[in-house]
Amino acid sequence: MGIDSEERVVRSNCRGCHGGCGVLVHVRDGVITKLEGDPDFPTNRGSMCSKGLAFKQLVYHPDRLKHPVKRAGKRGEGKWERITWDEALDTIASKLQQVIRDHGAESIALGQGTSREGESFLARFANLTGTPNIFAAGHFCYLSRVGASLITCGNLPLADYDGNPKCVMVWASNIMWTNPDEYTGENLARVLAQGAKLIVVDPRLTYQASRADIWLKLRPGTDAALALGMANVIISEKLYDKEFVHKHVHGWDEFVERVRQYSLEKVEEITWVPAEQIREAARLFAQTKPATIQWGVPIEQGINCIDADRLLIDLVAITGNLDVPGGAALFRPPKGQTISQFTHHRDLAPEQKAKYLGGEKYKLAAMIGLVPEKMVWDAIFTGKPYPVKAIMIHGSNPVVTRANAREAYRALSQVDFLEVGDFFLTPTAELADIVLPVSTWLEADYTGGFFFRHGYLFPRRKIVQIGECKSDFEIFNELGRRMGQEQWGATYLEDLDSIVEPSGRKWADVRDLPYLRGEVEYRKYERNGFSTPTRKFELYCTTFEKWGYDPLPQYREVPESPVSKPEVAKEYPYILMAGQRTPVFFHSEHRMIPWLRELHPDPIAEIHPQVAKEHGIEDGDWIYIESPRGRIKHRAWVTPTIDPRLVAIQHGWWFPEQKDPGHGWDQSSSNILTDNDPETYDVSMGASNLRVMLCKVYPVAEEEVS
Ligand SMILES: Nc1nc2c(c(=O)[nH]1)N[C@H]1C(S)=C(S)[C@@H](COP(=O)(O)OP(=O)(O)OC[C@H]3O[C@@H](n4cnc5c(=O)[nH]c(N)nc54)[C@H](O)[C@@H]3O)O[C@H]1N2
Ligand SMILES: Nc1nc2c(c(=O)[nH]1)N[C@H]1C(S)=C(S)[C@@H](COP(=O)(O)OP(=O)(O)OC[C@H]3O[C@@H](n4cnc5c(=O)[nH]c(N)nc54)[C@H](O)[C@@H]3O)O[C@H]1N2
Ligand code: SF4
Ligand SMILES: [Mo]
Numbered sequence: 001m002g003i004d005s006e007e008r009v010v011r012s013n014c015r016g017c018h019g020g021c022g023v024l025v026h027v028r029d030g031v032i033t034k035l036e037g038d039p040d041f042p043t044n045r046g047s048m049c050s051k052g053l054a055f056k057q058l059v060y061h062p063d064r065l066k067h068p069v070k071r072a073g074k075r076g077e078g079k080w081e082r083i084t085w086d087e088a089l090d091t092i093a094s095k096l097q098q099v100i101r102d103h104g105a106e107s108i109a110l111g112q113g114t115s116r117e118g119e120s121f122l123a124r125f126a127n128l129t130g131t132p133n134i135f136a137a138g139h140f141c142y143l144s145r146v147g148a149s150l151i152t153c154g155n156l157p158l159a160d161y162d163g164n165p166k167c168v169m170v171w172a173s174n175i176m177w178t179n180p181d182e183y184t185g186e187n188l189a190r191v192l193a194q195g196a197k198l199i200v201v202d203p204r205l206t207y208q209a210s211r212a213d214i215w216l217k218l219r220p221g222t223d224a225a226l227a228l229g230m231a232n233v234i235i236s237e238k239l240y241d242k243e244f245v246h247k248h249v250h251g252w253d254e255f256v257e258r259v260r261q262y263s264l265e266k267v268e269e270i271t272w273v274p275a276e277q278i279r280e281a282a283r284l285f286a287q288t289k290p291a292t293i294q295w296g297v298p299i300e301q302g303i304n305c306i307d308a309d310r311l312l313i314d315l316v317a318i319t320g321n322l323d324v325p326g327g328a329a330l331f332r333p334p335k336g337q338t339i340s341q342f343t344h345h346r347d348l349a350p351e352q353k354a355k356y357l358g359g360e361k362y363k364l365a366a367m368i369g370l371v372p373e374k375m376v377w378d379a380i381f382t383g384k385p386y387p388v389k390a391i392m393i394h395g396s397n398p399v400v401t402r403a404n405a406r407e408a409y410r411a412l413s414q415v416d417f418l419e420v421g422d423f424f425l426t427p428t429a430e431l432a433d434i435v436l437p438v439s440t441w442l443e444a445d446y447t448g449g450f451f452f453r454h455g456y457l458f459p460r461r462k463i464v465q466i467g468e469c470k471s472d473f474e475i476f477n478e479l480g481r482r483m484g485q486e487q488w489g490a491t492y493l494e495d496l497d498s499i500v501e502p503s504g505r506k507w508a509d510v511r512d513l514p515y516l517r518g519e520v521e522y523r524k525y526e527r528n529g530f531s532t533p534t535r536k537f538e539l540y541c542t543t544f545e546k547w548g549y550d551p552l553p554q555y556r557e558v559p560e561s562p563v564s565k566p567e568v569a570k571e572y573p574y575i576l577m578a579g580q581r582t583p584v585f586f587h588s589e590h591r592m593i594p595w596l597r598e599l600h601p602d603p604i605a606e607i608h609p610q611v612a613k614e615h616g617i618e619d620g621d622w623i624y625i626e627s628p629r630g631r632i633k634h635r636a637w638v639t640p641t642i643d644p645r646l647v648a649i650q651h652g653w654w655f656p657e658q659k660d661p662g663h664g665w666d667q668s669s670s671n672i673l674t675d676n677d678p679e680t681y682d683v684s685m686g687a688s689n690l691r692v693m694l695c696k697v698y699p700v701a702e703e704e705v706s
Contacts, residue, residue, distance in 0.1 A: 001589060005029050009036060011514055013448050013458040014052040014309055015441035017586045018115055019179035020449050020458050021048055025442065031609060032056045032442065041514065042162075043456070047186045050177065050584045054595040058440065059466060063592060063656065065437040066467025075413055076431050078661030085468065086506040088434055092392070093482040095417045096129065099385035099630060105130035106355040107389045109376045112136045113396030114587065116473025118421075118438075118444050121495070122394055123343040123369065125476040128485040132348060132356045133388070135373040136399070137363050140687040142181055146453070146683060147364045148309035153322065154290075154315055154531025155330040156453045159203060159292040159315060160688035161187035163325030167197040167658060169281075171312060172223060172445035173296030177583040180297070182454035185448050197288055199281050201226065203577065204606070204648060205641040209647065214250045215283045220577050220646065221692035222271040225555035226278065227311035231259045233282035240286070242321025248525055249317070251540020251551070258552040270555065286319045287660040290326030298579065301690040305555040305682035306364060310541070314553070317537050323522050331455030332518040335503035339451060342499055344487065345369055355386070361678075362686035363547045368651075372686035373402050394421040394438065394472050395443045399428040399652050400588040401687040404629070409665070421475060424592065426564035427654050427665035433634075435470040445511060447499050455518035458502075459511045468595045549684050552706030559680040560628075560693045568628060571693035574611070576627060577648040578670040579691050580604075588669075592656040603653045603668045605634035606645035612636060615698050618669065622700040625649055627673035627693050633666060633700055647695055649673075 006463045006591030009486035010025045014035070022041020026034040035055055039046035058064075072077030083091075099107050109185050110126045114137045126134050138144065149156040159165065168191060168492055176185035192198055192211070199214040201223065209215040218226050234240050234255055246254055264275035271278075285291050293316055299308040313328075321327030340346060353359075357375035359366035379388040391412070402408045411416055420432040421433040429435045441448070443466055448458030470478075477492035489495045510516060533542045545551040562569040582604075584596040591597055605625055607617065617623055619638040624631045625647060642648055651671075655664035666672055673693065680689045 001188035007033070011460065011516075012442070012460050012463065013041065014048070014055065015117055015448060016055045016180050016222055017179055019049070019052075019184050020456070021052060021179070021184060021705055023048065023052065025463055027463060030464065032059060038090070041350055043208040044184050044186050046363060047184070050596060050599065051586060051590060053439070053440070053507050054593050057593045058423065058590070059442055059464065061076060061424075063425075063593060064466065065425060065435060067437055068468070069435050071433050076661055078430060080435070084255070085470070088436060089479055089482055091434060092419050093479060094286040094307050094389055098153050099417075100130070103387060103389055105135060105389055106352060109133040109135060109371070109391050110389050111373070111391055111393035111398065112398055113398075113401060114141060115191040115451055116395035117441065117448060117450070118394055118476070120339060120342055120450050121476040121492070124344065126479050127344040127348045128487055129483065130349065130352050132352050132359070132369070132457070132691065133371050133376065134369060135371045135376050136503055137621075138368070139362070139372050140305065140690060141297050143368055143370060144300045144685045145295070145303050145474055147368045148306045149313060149662055150368070151364070151532065151538065151541050152310055152313050153317065153330070157316060157322055157328035158195075158329055158454055159294050159359050160329040161191055163290065163329070164194065164440060165191055165196055165290050165292040165326040167199070167291035169199040169285050169291065169292055170194070170203065170294045170296040171201040171296065172580060173294045174206055174208070175294055176207060176575050178296070178581050182452045183294070184200055188380050197284060199285060203643060203646060212264050214277065214284060216273050216277055216281055217643070218271040218273050220298070220575055221302055221304065221558035221561070222555070223299045224308040224311055224553060225262060225267050225270040226273060227270070227315060228259055228553070228555060229264055229278045229462070230282040230285070230315060231311065231318070232264065232267070233260055233279050234286045235259055235281070236313070237281065240318040244320045244322075245318060248530070248537050250534040250536035250538045250542070253572035255314070255539035258687050259552070270363035270529055272517040285315070289320070290324055291319060291321050292316065292326065292328050295595045298691050301579065302687060302692060303556045303559055303680055303682055303689060307555070309356050311553045313502055314539055322537070323525060327639070329520070330524065331520065331524065333453075333455055334455070334516040334518045335456050335499050336500060337498060339582070341398055346461070357385070358686055359564060362681070362684060364684040365686050371682070373398060373686065374678065375686075375689065380411045380415045380466070388415060390417040391415050392419045392421070393428060394475075397426045397428045397588040399431070399665050400426070400671065401635070402676070403671055403674040403690055405665065405669055405671035406630075407676055421472060424656065427586065427663050430661040430663070431553070436475060437467060438467040438475070439466065443469060444473060445493060445496060446471070446473060447496055450497045450499065455520065459513055459516070504681070529670060544684065547684070558692050559689060560675075562694070565694065568694050573698065574647045574695050575645055575695050576647060576672060576673065577691060578624065578693065580648050581652040582650060588652040591654065603642040604637045605649050605650075605697070606639055606642040606648040608646075609638050609640060610644045611647070611697065612638040617697070617699050622705045623697050623698055625673065625695050627695045627698050629675055632668045632670070647654065647697055653682055
């Protein structure tokens with residue numbers, strides 16, 4: 001004990017966000033003392049972000065839920081009673097079985113948020129239970145990209161930084177702060193330091209935009225139009241890869257015809273980007289080889305979601321940068337079970353698949369196994385097309401993170417039975433009947449990154465045990481077995497065995513390896529074609545044709561903009577960008593972590609000095625941001641880096657330090673301002689508009705500042 005005790009260093013990989021950074025975990029006397037970057041790890045090469053460095057404060061946080069609890073008072077009253085795991089799991093299992101008996105398995109919905117490691121086990125549990133209804137964040141984030149890629153070229157293309165791109169088009173991405181999905185910012189920084197050209201497409205002057213060779217400062221939400229304009233230049237100046245187009249593309253002529261409808265004059269008018277700059281960027285992108293696109297989520301959070309995604313893949317493909325070194329590669333996973341095999345997605349009975357909520361309308365979402373959450377809320381409110389009676393949410397805080405947060409709050413307050421698995425009593429967990437305490441990535445074994453498409457698996461070992469916490473893996477395994485599902489292993493470690501089994505190994509054989517990587521091979525399409533109905537890269541999407549959507553990409557005007565709603569714009573004159581991330585928080589998380597909150601105590605709205613002057617706002621003042629649906633408070637950051645026609649706010653705010661059970665969920669959350677109207681959804685994916693709408697701003701009166 002004390003100063004003589006031994007310090008162990010355990011290699012692991014962080015999952016404080018999506019990033020999967022290699023870390024060295026220092027442990028003394030069974031307690032984690034420090035996390036630092038692993039210089040030998042391929043994804044981060046020693047770098048770590050503030051969230052990862054502060055993660056031990058999350059693990060040992062005094063407010064962490066350490067045992068299961070059940071509701072003691074009324075819904076949302078904040079009164080809890082400690083229960084055993086047996087009581088918790090028995091209660092959940094018998095409730096779910098009762099719903100299956102009375103209404104059918106489809107009346108159970110499983111909820112998750114953005115990618116967490118537990119998602120594979122959650123999906124497996126849903127499929128084995130027989131419900132098609134999984135709601136997540138995927139329809140407006142990432143899985144939309146996966147879906148768009150599946151129907152276009154069979155797999156998700158990823159920027160191949162290891163192949164050293166000579167030009168990177170950073171499109172709606174703040175990767176240095178966000179390390180999203182398969183990516184870490186470290187890789188972009190490295191190729192830029194090696195001299196790669198940089199094009200940035202972003203309405204705000206970000207760090208990257210300030211260093212770009214070309215910065216395209218577009219009107220928020222108009223990305224699809226800009227991409228069509230760039231395609232127009234590439235086609236009319238014959239800058240495309242003729243051989244690729246000739247041999248591997250389906251629907252070239254139709255695509256060319258569609259693109260011709262987007263003249264640069266028209267695109268300039270829609271996007272605010274001068275025609276000459278569009279031309280210059282298209283030339284730089286098409287003429288520098290290899291080139292890649294680093295895309296980000298804002299293009300997906302609204303009505304143009306899938307077409308914007310498709311267009312970015314199209315730009316990569318027609319310039320000959322698909323599946324080539326330094327372009328956008330189609331990686332293969334290491335040998336093992338596929339996600340679809342593991343989750344038993346294919347085993348969900350056809351009659352159950354036919355019951356996807358919203359599946360008739362949002363066919364792409366149903367194809368990848370997702371339900372827009374609004375369909376679940378409506379089924380709770382109306383019982384149509386059938387009632388949803390029980391919800392299990394693991395790894396999400398919809399009361400803060402989904403469009404029209406008030407509606408989400410109402411739905412989750414009304415559903416018959418709600419179980420939430422989380423680290424803390426979030427505003428969503430506070431509405432539950434039972435809350436389960438979940439382990440973090442430092443507290444369980446797992447094949448990290450299993451859901452991602454970068455071709456890696458990051459084995460991770462359990463290092464500490466906190467209270468009675470259990471991992472999502474263990475919870476779904478135990479619950480599944482209680483429900484009589486025979487496919488689960490005797491412990492969840494046997495389920496991990498099954499993931500690696502096709503490689504002839506067991507979990508124990510790989511758990512101490514730093515990572516596993518699939519074989520990297522480029523230009524696979526030359527041998528096999530693409531995994532699409534035509535075996536070609538589909539500029540003209542035959543799947544969409546079959547489903548009755550426009551097979552070619554188009555631009556749809558943002559549903560609430562000065563163009564589409566000039567009357568509303570008279571009262572709400574600014575375009576609101578509702579979703580800035582900060583480097584120190586992940587969505588609604590981390591506001592309770594001292595090191596991180598100290599760096600960023602309050603929600604911040606970016607407004608231009610001209611706007612500030614007009615409304616009598618000083619830098620640092622509390623202001624209201626109001627949309628036609630409600631108002632919230634942020635502190636003003638008066639900055640010339642934002643256009644005077646725009647206001648940018650952050651996303652994910654609640655206040656764990658406020659002790660009432662709502663924890664201020666409706667005070668500063670961007671989703672008090674958003675709508676969740678299906679009229680504004682992407683047609684095939686059901687992506688809701690989280691980002692672009694109209695607003696006004698004004699100071700908070702002194703007496704209202706709390
Ligand atoms: N207006 C607006 N809304 C947005 C966005 C925006 O830009 N603007 N962004 C959207 C996007 S892209 C996304 S992906 C969503 C994210 O939406 P969510 O995924 O709902 O966001 P989080 O706040 O990360 O919620 C995750 C919760 O799970 C808990 N958690 C973390 N890890 C685990 C785990 O391993 N297991 C379990 N059981 N729990 C865990 C955390 O404590 C937290 O409470 O938000 C969306 N909402
Ligand atoms: N620290 C931290 N990291 C995160 C998250 C977090 O909350 N915090 N969230 C995670 C999740 S789930 C996601 S999806 C990713 C998101 O991370 P990214 O994909 O990087 O997306 P954002 O940071 O939301 O926005 C990126 C940039 O797009 C710009 N932008 C906004 N609207 C538009 C638009 O209409 N068009 C264009 N071209 N640009 C626009 C913004 O100004 C911003 O600079 O980050 C992940 N990583
Ligand atoms: S970027 Fe994500 S994975 Fe990497 S250190 Fe930060 S929190 Fe951890
Ligand atoms: Mo996301």
